[in-house]
Amino acid sequence: MKVKYLVAATALILASAPVYAGQYLEVAVEVDTVAMSASGSMSTARFSDNEIEFIGCGTTVFLNPDGSTYNFGFCQAATTDNVRGFCNSDNPGIVAQMGEASAYSYLSFNWDVDGICTRVKHSTQSFYIPEHLDGNPGRGH
Numbered sequence: 001m002k003v004k005y006l007v008a009a010t011a012l013i014l015a016s017a018p019v020y021a022g023q024y025l026e027v028a029v030e031v032d033t034v035a036m037s038a039s040g041s042m043s044t045a046r047f048s049d050n051e052i053e054f055i056g057c058g059t060t061v062f063l064n065p066d067g068s069t070y071n072f073g074f075c076q077a078a079t080t081d082n083v084r085g086f087c088n089s090d091n092p093g094i095v096a097q098m099g100e101a102s103a104y105s106y107l108s109f110n111w112d113v114d115g116i117c118t119r120v121k122h123s124t125q126s127f128y129i130p131e132h133l134d135g136n137p138g139r140g141h
Helices: 002-016 042-046 092-098
Strands: 030-032 037-041 054-063 069-078 084-089 106-111 117-123
Touching: 030 084, 037 042, 037 054, 037 069, 042 054, 054 092, 054 106, 069 092, 069 106, 069 117, 084 092, 084 106, 084 117, 092 117
Parallel strands: none
Antiparallel strands: 030 037, 037 106, 054 069, 069 084, 106 117
16 A cells, blocks of 8 residues: 555656756857858747748759759858848759758858858757747747
């Protein structure tokens, strides 16, 4: 009988303990047109409280008439103040990196004066995934 009470008491204690979901980082989109750079978390931008902020990259492969392929990619971002950054590239290494980002990646990229991407970085880690996937990633929501 004492074992039943002990099990019941332990279950009540565990059920009432606070639940933690791990670390979560909200990284807003930043664009520096002088430094020609942009960065931010894709999930933070997606679940932001505005309709302007975004960041991401896209890639396309074209099939040429001779059977060879042409790879092309771009990255783009906009801050809440609608400061925008954009670059494109057909460099195979840069284009490959553009395609590696996931929906919950932190992304950063740089471009030169011609708008050509000179660096693309992404980091996909658990703390970039929103706590709540119902559209409201903040703590306690």
